[in-house]
Amino acid sequence: MIKTAQDMKSYKKQIQQALADSFLRSALDEFNTVYRENRPNVYKDIDFNSLRDAIAENKDSLIPFLEILFEEFKSNAQKAGAIVHRARDARQANEIIARIAKENKVKKIIKSKSMTAEETFLNTHLEKQGFIVTETDLGEWIIQLKKEGPSHMVMPAIHLSRYQVGELFEKQTDLKFDSENIDKLVKVARHELRPKFLEADMGISGANFAIADSGTLGLVTNEGNMRLTTTLPRVHVALVGFDKLLADLGSALRILKLLPRNATGQAITSYVTWIKGANQSLNTLSGKKIMHVVFLDNGRLSLSKDSVFSTSLRCIRCGACANVCPIYSKVGGHKYGHVYIGAIGLILTLFFHGKDNDRAIVKNCINCQACKEVCPVAIDLPHLIKKTYARVIKEDGKTPVKNLILSKLMKNRKLFHFALRAAYLAQQPLSRGKSMIRHLPFFMDKNHGFRSLPVIAKTPLRDIWQSLGPELKNPSLKIALFAGCAIDFIYPGQGEDLLKLMKKANIQVDFPMDQTCCGLPAMMSAQEKTAKELAIQNIQAFEAKPYDYILTLCASCASHLTHNYKKIFKEDKESGQKIKLFTDKIIDFSSFMDKVYTFSQTQENIETKVSYHAPCHLCRGLHVTNEPRALIQKAGYTYVPAKDEEVCCGFGGSYSIDFPEISSEILKKKLDNVEASGADILVTDCPGCVMQLSGGMDKRQSPIKVIHLVELLAQKK
Amino acid sequence: MGKNNLIQLMKEKAAGVGTIVHEISCVSEAIKYAVDLNRKKKLKILTCPGLDQKDRDSLQDLCKSSGMNLLKEPLRNHAYLIDTSLTWVDYGIAETGSLMLASDSEDIRMATMLAKIHVAMLPIAKIRLNTEQIEAELDEILKNNSPSYTAFITGPSRTADIERVLAIGVHGPVELHLLLIKEMKS
Numbered sequence: 001m002i003k004t005a006q007d008m009k010s011y012k013k014q015i016q017q018a019l020a021d022s023f024l025r026s027a028l029d030e031f032n033t034v035y036r037e038n039r040p041n042v043y044k045d046i047d048f049n050s051l052r053d054a055i056a057e058n059k060d061s062l063i064p065f066l067e068i069l070f071e072e073f074k075s076n077a078q079k080a081g082a083i084v085h086r087a088r089d090a091r092q093a094n095e096i097i098a099r100i101a102k103e104n105k106v107k108k109i110i111k112s113k114s115m116t117a118e119e120t121f122l123n124t125h126l127e128k129q130g131f132i133v134t135e136t137d138l139g140e141w142i143i144q145l146k147k148e149g150p151s152h153m154v155m156p157a158i159h160l161s162r163y164q165v166g167e168l169f170e171k172q173t174d175l176k177f178d179s180e181n182i183d184k185l186v187k188v189a190r191h192e193l194r195p196k197f198l199e200a201d202m203g204i205s206g207a208n209f210a211i212a213d214s215g216t217l218g219l220v221t222n223e224g225n226m227r228l229t230t231t232l233p234r235v236h237v238a239l240v241g242f243d244k245l246l247a248d249l250g251s252a253l254r255i256l257k258l259l260p261r262n263a264t265g266q267a268i269t270s271y272v273t274w275i276k277g278a279n280q281s282l283n284t285l286s287g288k289k290i291m292h293v294v295f296l297d298n299g300r301l302s303l304s305k306d307s308v309f310s311t312s313l314r315c316i317r318c319g320a321c322a323n324v325c326p327i328y329s330k331v332g333g334h335k336y337g338h339v340y341i342g343a344i345g346l347i348l349t350l351f352f353h354g355k356d357n358d359r360a361i362v363k364n365c366i367n368c369q370a371c372k373e374v375c376p377v378a379i380d381l382p383h384l385i386k387k388t389y390a391r392v393i394k395e396d397g398k399t400p401v402k403n404l405i406l407s408k409l410m411k412n413r414k415l416f417h418f419a420l421r422a423a424y425l426a427q428q429p430l431s432r433g434k435s436m437i438r439h440l441p442f443f444m445d446k447n448h449g450f451r452s453l454p455v456i457a458k459t460p461l462r463d464i465w466q467s468l469g470p471e472l473k474n475p476s477l478k479i480a481l482f483a484g485c486a487i488d489f490i491y492p493g494q495g496e497d498l499l500k501l502m503k504k505a506n507i508q509v510d511f512p513m514d515q516t517c518c519g520l521p522a523m524m525s526a527q528e529k530t531a532k533e534l535a536i537q538n539i540q541a542f543e544a545k546p547y548d549y550i551l552t553l554c555a556s557c558a559s560h561l562t563h564n565y566k567k568i569f570k571e572d573k574e575s576g577q578k579i580k581l582f583t584d585k586i587i588d589f590s591s592f593m594d595k596v597y598t599f600s601q602t603q604e605n606i607e608t609k610v611s612y613h614a615p616c617h618l619c620r621g622l623h624v625t626n627e628p629r630a631l632i633q634k635a636g637y638t639y640v641p642a643k644d645e646e647v648c649c650g651f652g653g654s655y656s657i658d659f660p661e662i663s664s665e666i667l668k669k670k671l672d673n674v675e676a677s678g679a680d681i682l683v684t685d686c687p688g689c690v691m692q693l694s695g696g697m698d699k700r701q702s703p704i705k706v707i708h709l710v711e712l713l714a715q716k717k
Numbered sequence: 718m719g720k721n722n723l724i725q726l727m728k729e730k731a732a733g734v735g736t737i738v739h740e741i742s743c744v745s746e747a748i749k750y751a752v753d754l755n756r757k758k759k760l761k762i763l764t765c766p767g768l769d770q771k772d773r774d775s776l777q778d779l780c781k782s783s784g785m786n787l788l789k790e791p792l793r794n795h796a797y798l799i800d801t802s803l804t805w806v807d808y809g810i811a812e813t814g815s816l817m818l819a820s821d822s823e824d825i826r827m828a829t830m831l832a833k834i835h836v837a838m839l840p841i842a843k844i845r846l847n848t849e850q851i852e853a854e855l856d857e858i859l860k861n862n863s864p865s866y867t868a869f870i871t872g873p874s875r876t877a878d879i880e881r882v883l884a885i886g887v888h889g890p891v892e893l894h895l896l897l898i899k900e901m902k903s
Binding site: 027031076079080081082136137138139142155156157158160161162165182183185186187189190193194198211213214216222223224225227228230231232248249250253256257264266267268269270271272273274275276277278279280281282283288291 | 858882
């Protein structure tokens with residue numbers, strides 16, 4: 001049923017299919033916007049960040065002790081008549097459940113929604129054994145009829161339109177429906193499934209919480225089918241991941257404050273049910289239900305001991321990482337996961353369903369940090385996705401050639417810079433003296449033609465730096481520029497503008513010549529060793545003088561230098577202090593202009609309308625949001641907000657080369673929004689975003705100019 | 718939070734999730750409400766598990782004179798038939814407009830899960846601000862060594878599984894009515 005691509009070629013084919021599905025595209029694009037727009041309202045009464053951190057801390061304190069919590073749960077649940085099992089893997093879990101069914105002479109089984117049962121492919125196993133299994137959650141029933149896996153953890157049938165659902169229901173019931181009317185379709189489910197509940201011998205559910213100190217299961221639902229599933233049949237089996245174990249009720253109630261809000265925007269779901277032991281059932285001789293709880297390991301216990309990946313067990317399956325993901329909104333869940341979808345799916349797939357199913361999908365992360373920001377348990381998802389990618393490569397035993405070449409080239413700064421200079425010459429026949437290449441040569445994949453490409457500068461910034469006269473006599477401040485490859489080799493003009501601005505304020509800017517690529521591209525292609533070597537080179541390059549700040553015009557470099565260098569040297573206690581000295585000095589352009597430079601308000605009012613694109617690594621990576629917008633206004637321009645300003649532009653460095661078909665779709669929505677804002681100029685503060693956005697605007701021959709904030713401010717004064 | 722504010726919040730939040738809320742003065746008024754509602758909706762069959770014999774008798778009388786039928790427990794035998802259920806709930810949680818209901822008895826579960834309409838009675842004195850304020854009571858139930866089935870019910874049954882469009886009454890009650898009872902003679 002689930003066919004996850006195991007190599008890039010078939011993955012690309014699947015992506016093309018998904019991109020051609022117009023209902024999927026419009027539904028998910030709208031969902032992505034609506035979900036983000038509703039969030040402030042959903043969280044107006046509670047403090048998301050502090051609750052998130054408290055839950056994460058609580059979960060971390062429990063993860064090393066899951067087996068102890070299991071024993072405690074078991075002893076408490078058994079006192080109340082439940083029988084508790086543990087299953088090593090999916091197969092064993094399925095066998096235990098099939099055995100329980102056989103022992104109790106079960107024929108018909110009903111199920112309420114359980115991602116854990118999806119994980120073990122329980123239905124397939126039970127059906128093979130001759131049991132009749134009916135899903136009763138509306139979304140799950142729909143995909144069962146469609147013979148598909150869920151495309152979202154909370155809304156499994158989000159990829160289907162009402163008409164597709166109507167067709168399925170017509171086939172199932174031999175009746176005709178007015179598919180326009182969703183209310184009527186929902187009533188079909190009520191009518192069709194009610195008898196199934198009453199006829200079933202066994203009900204299978206999942207659980208959101210397993211509370212150890214009382215042996216209670218907590219279930220968070222909306223439709224009411226779970227309550228029927230756990231009440232009407234004689235037998236109830238709950239399949240629960242080890243990661244659902246919590247110490248006490250308080251921990252569960254705390255999660256309950258975030259889970260529904262983050263998942264569906266509800267303060268609480270219609271039903272939250274606490275089930276302990278074998279409750280009354282007038283359907284059995286004993287007057288008690290036959291109650292089993294099966295705990296699934298399937299790799300969780302080894303994950304709990306993994307120093308890198310244990311935090312993935314914090315996940316409470318809210319699905320929000322998919323809701324905000326720009327890629328998910330383009331390709332949908334079936335192409336963005338195996339069983340578990342979204343950012344967490346790219347990680348868990350390796351551990352629950354093996355490297356083959358993760359090999360292609362794990363590459364499909366643009367590192368925009370949107371998922372990390374909404375995660376209710378503070379999982380560093382983009383970081384773990386790259387760590388997962390590295391592990392897939394390791395388990396596969398062979399590094400993709402492209403990653404190897406990149407790695408080899410980057411490690412040697414002189415060679416790398418030589419290659420960039422050579423690229424200038426190679427581009428000349430294509431650029432014909434212009435700053436952009438609008439038409440790609442015939443031998444390149446046509447998917448890359450969605451944007452014009454920038455031309456490598458004739459002379460990189462490093463070569464002209466001294467000629468710009470950077471030395472000042474009595475500077476008020478001495479800072480260093482971390483140029484990054486894009487400013488150095490593509491947009492040296494942005495560096496010149498910076499110097500111009502700084503000179504006016506008597507700030508001296510140095511350009512340490514040994515600096516090299518920040519290392520983010522190496523990290524993105526899971527070349528961890530190379531990323532580390534580049535970090536060492538850069539730290540050494542800036543050690544020579546005691547600079548007040550290390551300024552960068554690139555949001556991605558800034559975020560990488562600030563956060564990832566610490567992660568890279570996490571295990572390396574000796575260099576800790578040295579790293580901190582370096583990273584503490586890193587400052588992005590907007591923050592510098594706002595806090596250090598104190599760029600002053602001009603009296604002039606310029607009618608030119610300026611729209612802003614917030615680079616992912618600035619607004620989410622460094623939480624710099626107000627400063628750039630304030631600077632635009634201080635410079636006298638009319639700031640016009642555009643829709644979805646903080647959504648990724650689709651660049652993501654090498655991402656736009658690896659997945660041009662998705663990158664172009666993300667870019668299209670971005671540019672449409674900017675054009676709708678009525679802006680004359682689009683400003684951003686990352687050269688990578690400038691590259692993507694200006695390439696896109698050029699391609700559509702839009703009059704809107706795309707510039708870096710430094711260019712806007714330098715124009716002014 | 719003052720008592721009146723708490724009641725106000727409970728009403729507001731419950732109404733916000735689609736619960737129909739009324740303040741009434743006593744149980745007999747609730748019984749009349751349930752029968753009237755049933756009549757208005759052209760429904761016939763009621764249940765009332767958990768009610769006192771006295772209250773059950775008066776509901777029975779009213780049903781009879783209104784041409785309606787009050788089901789006898791166990792309800793499992795009439796699971797298809799239930800139209801409207803009148804039950805007590807144990808606590809109100811104002812912050813989310815939720816009702817806490819100990820549903821260990823199978824009949825209580827059947828009544829509140831299978832009915833088209835659930836009419837819940839809650840003494841005003843049992844309204845709490847948030848889940849923290851019922852945590853101790855719930856924990857006591859859970860730590861008891863006997864089985865238990867406790868529900869937080871917030872509004873009617875709902876789904877958004879088709880095109881994310883909210884639809885009410887997919888598997889559970891289509892309507893949830895909350896009757897806040899001012900004075901309770903116990």
